[in-house]
Amino acid sequence: MRLTSFRTRVLVLAIAFSIAMVAGVLITTYVVVHDGMLATARSETERMSSLAVREVADSAAKATEDAAARGLSGRQASDDALAAFLRSLPGMFGITGFAEGRVAVWDGTGALRFKSDDRAVVRDDGGRMLALTGGRVVESRLDASAELAGLFGRPGLGTFVAHAPIRVPDGDTWVLDVVYLPVRETASIEAIRPPMMSLSLVAMLIVVFVMQGMMGWVLRLVDDLRQAADAVDAGNLEMRLPEEGGHEIGELARSLNNLIDRLRRRADAQTRFVADASHELATPVAGIRGYINILRGWGADDPAVRDEAIEAIDRESRRMARLTSQLLSMIRSEGNVEFHPVRHDLNATVRQVLVEAATRYAGKRIVFEGPPEGPLMLTNDPDRIEEFLAILVDNAGKYTSEGGTVSVRTRRSRDSIVVDVSDTGPGIPPADLPSIFNRFYRSDASRSKDTGGFGLGLAIAKSIVETCSGQISVSSEIGKGTTFTVTLPRSVS
Ligand SMILES: Nc1ncnc2c1ncn2[C@@H]1O[C@H](COP(=O)(O)OP(=O)(O)OP(=O)(O)O)[C@@H](O)[C@H]1O
Ligand SMILES: [Mg+2]
Structure with missing residues (x-):
């Protein structure tokens, strides 16, 4: 497993994420339970302390009454009552609802006068003093450990103490300590720890497995795409990617399939172009070689045959020259030709093209009509515009029979x-x-008539028009004529 692989990274991320998530839930649950248990322990301490204070007050009153009943008075009565009160203390705390409570009684000088057991004696002189001087119940929590310690070991909720001032029969104020040990609360916290921990572990494993499963699925789809890309790279353009699913990877597969289709169409067109170009070149080459053979054999001695051969070789080589120049201009029109847009008069360019065509087709008595006088300004490359206009006007002149008309009209239309x-x-x-507009396409009619073209003109024209950010379309009626319409933007940059 590579460290930099996507799967490893996601695995690390999944583990980190699940640990953070589970730890968050775990700590929150623990804190809620812990605080709940603290509140329970506090209210239990309060309850016991008020119960104990009532019991002690009753007992002190009873001791005083008993002394009075025995006819004692003054110092003797209070000593007797105090002694009776102290004697009554051990029996007092067997009352119901006092099971976990422990009690200690301290006198005004801070001396311990009674303890229910050793754990009732806590070192909290400050709290006792406060209860004594303030005359109110003071609550303390002693020996508590850090709140989160219970997550890893025994939770230390501490010892809860309520110091309550009490009046004893001799009139003094003493302090009654009610000590509560939260054994039940600690047990409750401990009881929830194992299920909480195992649940957390299970949740963590589920998160990691689910993320890994998802990742595996996504990576399998990505791997399909990679294999397809490798196949395309190796030249297999028949490859198609599975497009299933409306998810993002399905959409990526669809885009890649479209790209592969386009590459295939382009590769097919290129193969066809090379085949057609070689075929077109092979015909004149074969003609030239034929006539050379004739000249080498017996033709050179016969002036008539020799002249015919030279004439044919001249014709075929001129055809080859025309074809190669057309192929070159085609490649130029598709490549990154330099494009120099300038503001110029379109009508002037049109008239210039028409004049050249009129000279070329002078023998056919064709009428060449141009746009009306006056400039029509646009910003585009005048050289490119002249090139495609020359091709269209040349076709019009070539295919129109004697006495026909060729006209070029220009007009403004909205932004174009x-x-x-x-x-x-x-x-x-x-x-x-x-x-x-396809390369090397010639209609059957043109093929049979010897108009001598290669079927490249319109393909070149279309490509140049597109370079000029324009569009070309055609409408034609058999026996009446043809109109090619080029729409150009008023300005290109
Ligand atoms: N003005 C037109 N009138 C009638 N047919 C036309 C006209 N322009 C083009 N065509 C038809 O469209 C075909 C393609 O034209 P294109 O200019 O591409 O080739 P070409 O004129 O045959 O040869 P090239 O221009 O390469 O010398 C022509 O063979 C012809 O059949
Ligand atoms: Mg042509």
Whole structure:
């Protein structure tokens, strides 16, 4: 078990937590019971002391009456009464409700005049003096040990004493000590200790086991995720994590599954892209090699064959050059191309693109219409805007037949600027519309006609539009024409 592992840390935490919790409950329970027992012992002492004071007062009165009845008077009567009172003391405390009580009687000079047994004699001269001078009952608790000591050993509740001033037959004030030993209370506290301790231990073990169980469950889920991450790292993108449960780890699994899906789609797209690009390059290379073989064999001697071969090699190599430059601009459009937004006139850029296209398609007598005069300012990268406009206008020119019209309109719309590139070409079949922005996608109609493209233009345009924080969409009607709509924010930073 590693010390730094999550499980060990949680185990240590669980033990610390359960000890703190159990100790808290244990101490609170103990204190409540202990204080309850103290209160019981105090009230018991009070009860016995008032009982004893009454008994002593009765006995003193009876001794005085007896002396008077025998016709004694003065000093003799009080001596006799006092002697009778002292004699009566030992028999007095067998009364009911006085089982645990012990009694001692001290005279005004502090001398011990009577004790029911040795434990009735306590060393608390201060308390006795206070009772004597104050003329009231003084309660003391002697030899008590620290409150929490009882948690680990015998609880020392101490000895409870009530010092009560009493009047004796000769007229003096003495002190009656009622001593109470809290044997029952101590036994009660001791009795609850073993069940309390074992309950605490059980509670502690339960907390530790429950936390470990929970941890084990969570760690198993995390381990599943780790294995999946390792599998993805090793290139296995078919992996799917168990998404069960509405808990946080289930949600994490769902997010990771989405991530794996996206990685897989991207990897698939990349594989397809490399395959398509190699295929597109292989065709002209095969053509060039074919014609070179012809030239090497017999073609070089025949001027007609030689010219045809040179012409074909030139055409194919130009096609390759175009493809490689398109692939490069595609990679550039997806990579971290530098993006320099400046405030510029969109209409000026549009007109420039239209002029270039008009020169390229001069032979097709196409009418190129631009936006009306006047600037339309926006903050974006004019080079990127020119790139995607050139692709859209080039397509429009390429697919529109002779005498058609290509128009570019610009307008403001709320927070954005909208550019429409329309043509009166053949339109795009609805079935092709969802795919035309994919790399190397060409509709069957374009494939059969030799318009010479690779199906990369729109994919590049879409990626550049996104770099400019814009969106591109298309609407088309067969036989009527096509409109590409680009929406750009008025300003990007
Ligand atoms: N204005 C348009 N009118 C009709 N069809 C269009 C138009 N623009 C695009 N398409 C269709 O969409 C397909 C994809 O266009 P894209 O520009 O990506 O490729 P391409 O023009 O065929 O080749 P490349 O642009 O790579 O030279 C085209 O093959 C064509 O079928
Ligand atoms: Mg194109």
